[in-house]
Structures are given as structure tokens and as C-alpha cells.
Amino acid sequence: MECVVQGIIETQHVEALEILLQGLCGVPKERIRVHELCLKSGPSLAVPSEIRLLCDLAQPTPSWTVRHVGGAMRGAGAEQISVLVRTMVESKVSNNALRFFYSLGYKLDHELLKIGFAFRFQRGAPITVTVTSANKMPKLHATDEAVPVTPGIQMVEITAPTAGDNYNEVGAAVSSFCEYLAPLLHLSKPGVSTGIVPTAAAAAASLLSNTGDDPSL
């Protein structure tokens, strides 16, 4: 299971966000370049299911991961918690996985190229913050020709793995971390629209002015 929140940030402020995250997390940033293939089960399987195959292109040798995201937790408890808790299963696989799933009857539904960076750190729970731009490919599998879906906006996602019994604590840790990002962006459960934060520009300016010399100051 995992706790997840998502938010958006304007591309012009991504650099400032990076600085802020660098200061908060204290770990080096990791580059992200992931080709995500979303496969949906064919009619042969009784229960429709969706599998995501992620190919990490940032490393010299691409590595594949298979990921299944399940339904979100529902109920009164879920409404009160400010993060989304959902089942998630992830595993490393070999590059045969795509063919394997095709032979099982899965069909490619859509594919996405995510380019950005991520920070993984520990703050009450192992938290991963990823800031990526979602790119679509005009032609099948043409990762070199990917163009952003929304050039001006990038997606910020914060996830933390959790178990069935401690999701409250993990959710609280994620929420408290989100508060640190409040000047720049607002995070919410996936599916809930947030809009951008009006203080983002000012916060970004002050963050960026930290680095380098600004003669105007």
C-alpha cells in the first residue's frame, strides 16, 4: 500500500522547488526518465486489470519495473485523512515482461514518458517526492519525439509506502511534509484539483535568489 498526494506546479517554478526540496531533504536528487507503458487486460481475462510497466531510462542499462495500482481506501477514515491510501504492488522484472504480458492478453492502452527528478528521504516515513513533466509520444514508442502534455505545468507527486496498520502515521508524515511546500504548491489527493498557489512566484523568487549573486539585491 502507499500514501500518495499530487499537485501541480508551473514549470517556471520547478527550479525553485528543487532548491527547496534539496534544503528539506538533504539527499542528492535523482534524475527520472521513465517510459511508462500502461497495459490493460484483454477480454480473455474475466476481471479487467491494469498493469504499468516502467522502464527506467536514466541508467545506462534500462531496468524494468512492473507496477499494479489498486483501488483507493474508502470510507469515513479515508475521508478524514488528507492523503490517498491505495494498494500498490511493485516489482523489478526483466525486459521480457512486456512480451510476457502481451502473451497473457494484455494490450497497450497508453504510454507516457516522465522526465524530471526525485528525492527519496526519511522523515517519519520513507518519502519519495517526484517532480516530472508528463510527455506523450506522437508515434508509438517514439520516446525521442516526446512532447509535454502540458508544457507549462509539471506534476509533483509525493508517495510513501505504508502498511495496513500504520497508514495514519505515514499519512501524517506526508501531510506535514507537504506543509513545507505550501509556499510553492498545494498538494491533494489524486483526482482532486488544486490549482496553483498565488504565493508561488514570490516564494520561487526568494528561493532562487538564494543561489548565485543577484546584483539587484
Next chain:
Amino acid sequence: MEAAARAPPAPQGQHPPQLAEAVAPPKVERLNQVVQQQLNLESVKTRALGLYKAISRILEDFDAFARANTTPKWQDALGQFSMVSMELFNIVEDIKNVSKAFVVHPRNVNAENATILPVMLSSKLLPEMEAEDNTKREQLLYGISGLPVHMQIEKLKARIDMIGAACEAAEKVISDCRKAYGLGSRQGSTLVPTLDKVQAAKIQEQENLLRAAVNFGEGLRIPVDQRQLPASLPSHLVDVLTVGDGAQTFGDSSAGSYTKNTPPFSSNNVNTQGILQTPGGQLIARSVPSPSSAASFDNASTPPMPYVNSPRSSTNITNTPSPQQQVQQQQQQQQQQRQKVMQLPQHQQQLLVQQQLRQSSSTGVLGQGTISQLHDLPGQTQQKFQQIPGQHQMSYSQPMLQQQFQNRQLQASHMQHNMTQNQINQVNLRSHLNQYSGANSALYNAAQTSPNSQMITNMSASMQSQSLLPRMQFGLTGGHPQRNHPSQILNDQMFGMGASNPASMVAIQQQQQGGFGNIPSNTQNLQPGMVNLPSTTQNPSFPQQRQQNQQ
């Protein structure tokens, strides 16, 4: 604050520090690994260093202001300050955990701190502080010290309430003034920039697009007719998709134009309608790595071989047309050359043969009225096809052939087999058995000299898959190369094999190499003219035949 190496809560039985130091020479004491990880001291150190640098930078900036006599932008300065203070706060919080576990400086008593330590530990106030305390107390209780205690308490409470009320009034006044002058709250910036409606709407729209794309894939789906593999796949997909992989299926694809970049395929694809339906068949082909195949099969994404072990017989294979079928449809013109469309099972045998043929330069095609021919899929073989006049040519997916035949054994085989339909049906399972050096020159010769069904059976007989040996045994008649196999025997044997799954087939392949003592290796076994057919003939006959048939 120093972190002592001995952490009392650490579950390590370390000697008391004094003892350790007194008894043994001073050893470097390291933190308990677990504690280290928990406290994440590295990150704290990094952050502390970062904070130090940030603060020194800010101080330098202010220094520059002072020298240049300019006023800094207070908004930015305050922002930086808030950042720094937040960071400091976080670091202090983390350090608190550390401090709980470790002893504080100074660690032990020695000459230099012996005198001051008691003073540091004492809780009595300094004389000056004590005097100050007393005077303040007197001021407080001035005028009421004579009253009984409970009255003193009441009066003090009243004073506290009055002070509280005054504070509240003051705060109210301050906030009113703030609002009046538009100063805003203390945390936020003075003037909150508001987005005009148009811009907000645009951003909202973009946000919805982005969220839908990332979470649900809206706007990312390519229509079926445009889903064609590009000419050059990105490197991470090349291995995954190209090699004989026709199994890719798209959500809406039914008979859509699914073209694969497989030039050599072209003619061969043909009518492996039945064969290609099961992508699973690839797996079988895959299992047979063939060193020589790499060269011959360029990145033709050939449809996978029909699943040998699939319970479906050739007649049952229908289902949705696979992409391979679609490819084949496109290549129908080439298909016309092939008069016989082998059904699924049959192809595998043919593939085997084709591969062998491919590797060899010559192609002997045995044709019969009802017999479909096996061809080498690769382009080279296409030529052969054309060379063979009036022969039925079976086309089968190249990859199937390649994968199956590329094994060492097929190096020289260029036999084209005409298998009877029966045989083919049975042999489909054998596709991955191509390694088995069943055929050899004997068969080849036989095929060439007497193209008839009998020959074929003979060939199949002579060609044995080593793995099949154990299974083949049953029902095998005594072996001599020219023996006629009733098709039923073949069928039985084939079906016997059919039960095996690709894994076992692979195992069989491996076994075969070990099985035949007299056959050093499959590759070696195949001499020119040797055909690697999944033969159903008996094992013992094979070596004999080989010797006999070798030219």
C-alpha cells in the same frame, strides 16, 4: 555536543566507558550501526553544513548592503530568513533525538573540568541571580504580602487576568490596523498577487489535462490505425519488441493494419494465420538460442510461432487475428506463392526445416500435391523459394524458424521438407525441437531423390529430436531410414510431445545434447544436408541413419 560511542540504549553489551578507557588503550568507539541509521546523522550533517553555508551567504549579502549603503529587499531577506530558520528548526529537532541517546559534553571528569563541573551541575542560582529573584518577588507581592495566602492568590489571579485582557486588546488593535493598512498576515507576503480569472481558468484546464493524462491516460491513446511500430525503436525496446515479436496487440486492434518492420519476413509470413495466433508461441522459439541466427534475422519482428503446446489443434485456432495475421495479410501477395498454408502445428516443423534451409545454401524442396513445403524464412531463402519451381512453399514466420533453427544443428541443413499435413500437425510441437539433429544428409538425400510422402516420413524418421527420444520410443517402429511411418505413429508421437510445455521442450533440447552419446553436438551433427526435423522416428535409428545417410 558529542555523541559518545557508548549509547546506553543500544543493545550492545559495551563496557562502561570508564572501565574501557582505563583498562584498554583508547579505542575508537563507533556508533551502533542501527542507531546511526536511525538518526541519519549523515543527512543531519549535510543539512547543517548546507545551513551554515546559506547563513554565511546571507551574511555576506548583508555585508555588501552595508558597504554599498543600499537597502536590501526586505521581502526577499525575510523569505531567506524564514527558510533558514525553518531549516534550523528541522535540524534541531533531529538533533534532539541524538541528544537523548548520548552523553553530553564533557564526558568524564578530569583535571580541567573538575573544578567547574560541580558548578555546572548545580541548580542553585548564582548569588546575583538570587538577589534579583528576591527583589522581583518583593515587587510582586508588594502590598499584599500581609494578607492571608488565599487572598494573595486571588489578587495575583486578578492581576493575571487584567494583563491577559490587555494583551488581547492590543492584539486586536494590531490586527485591525493591519487590515486597515493592508499589511496582511504575518506569514504571507504583503500583497498576495491574485490571478485574473482568465489565467486561472487556463491553468485549471491545463491541470485537468495533466492529471487526467498521468492518472488515467486521457489524451495519450493513439488511435488504432496509427499504432504502427516505428522504423527505429528506442534502444530499450529493441530487444523487447523486435525479435520475432508479433505478439504485440493493441487495445482495439482486430484486423487493423499492423505492420511490422520485417523486411525479410515478407514472403514468409504468409499464411501462418493459424500459427501466429498465439503469441505464446514465441516463448518456445525463444527458448532456443541460436548463435548463428542473429545474423540472419535482422530485426524482423516476425510473428511468434504458434504455441506448440497449446491444446488447440490447428482446427481450433481462430480467435482474434493477431498482429501477425495482420502482417500476413499485408503480405498476401507473397503468400500467393505459397500455395499451402500450413496450419499452426505444421509450421513448426517447417520452420525447422526452413531454418536449416536458410543456413544452407541449397534448398531441396520436396513437393507433393498436398504437402506444404517448408521454406527458409530469411531473405536468403526467399530466393530459394523462387528457385523451386512449382513447389508448394510453406511460409512460416521467420522468427519462428530462426529461433528454432538457429541452433547449431542447422547450420548446414537446407532441406526443405514437405511434410504431410498430418505430420505437420503433429510436428507443430516440435518447433522448438528443431535443435534435434534429426535430419541429416540421409534425409536430405532421400528427400531429394524421392519426393514423396514416404520420403518425408522417412526424413522425419531419420531426424530425431533427441529430446523426443524417450517419448518417441513408444510407437516407434524399428528404424531404418526408408521406413514408412504411418502417419498415425507420427501423430501419436507428436501428440505425446504436445503435452509438454515449452519449458520441457527446452529441457528436452538440452537433454538431447546429452542424450546422444554418439552425437557430439547438434551443430556438429548437422552436416550439409542434414535436416533438423522434429522427427518421430526412433532414437536408435537416428545414429544409424546418420551414418548411412551421410555423404
